[in-house]
Amino acid sequence: MALPPAQANAPFLTHKQIVKSLEPKSYAYYLVSRQWKDHKKEYACLEILWHKESGWRSNAANPHSTAWGIPQFLNSTWVNYGYPIRPKNPQVQVRAGLRYIYKRYKTPCGAWSFWKKQAGVNLHGGWY
Numbered sequence: 774m775a776l777p778p779a780q781a782n783a784p785f786l787t788h789k790q791i792v793k794s795l796e797p798k799s800y801a802y803y804l805v806s807r808q809w810k811d812h813k814k815e816y817a818c819l820e821i822l823w824h825k826e827s828g829w830r831s832n833a834a835n836p837h838s839t840a841w842g843i844p845q846f847l848n849s850t851w852v853n854y855g856y857p858i859r860p861k862n863p864q865v866q867v868r869a870g871l872r873y874i875y876k877r878y879k880t881p882c883g884a885w886s887f888w889k890k891q892a893g894v895n896l897h898g899g900w901y
Contacts, residue, residue: 800863801816801867801871802816805871809880822884827844831863833845842863842870854869854872
C-alpha cells in the first residue's frame with residue numbers, strides 16, 4: 774500500500790533525533806533501560822531520588838551550596854566528571870547523573886538506598 778503524497782514526502786526522524794527530543798524523565802528511562810536488566814525497578818528508584826533532589830528541574834539550585842540541576846551536582850562534581858559547570862542541557866545532566874550513580878553506587882536503587890539512610894525518617898536532604 775502506497776503512502777498518501779503528503780506522507781510520502783514527510784521526513785522520517787532518525788533514532789538519534791528521537792532520543793535527542795526526549796524530555797528528561799523519558800531520556801532517563803531510555804538510558805536506564807539500556808544499562809540495567811531490572812530497569813523498571815531501577816528507574817522507579819531514580820525517579821523518586823531525583824524528584825527529592827530537584828523535582829527533575831534542570832535549573833534547580835540549592836541555596837545552601839553549589840548543588841545544581843537534575844542530579845544536584847556540586848560545581849566540583851561537574852568538573853571532576855569532565856562536564857562544564859552547570860550545563861543547561863537536561864540530557865547532559867541526566868547522563869552525568871547516571872554516570873555518577875553507576876561509579877559510586879552501581880545502581881539507582883543503590884543510590885536511593887544510601888540517600889534514604891542519610892536522610893533519616895523525614896527523607897529530606899539525604900546526601901549529608
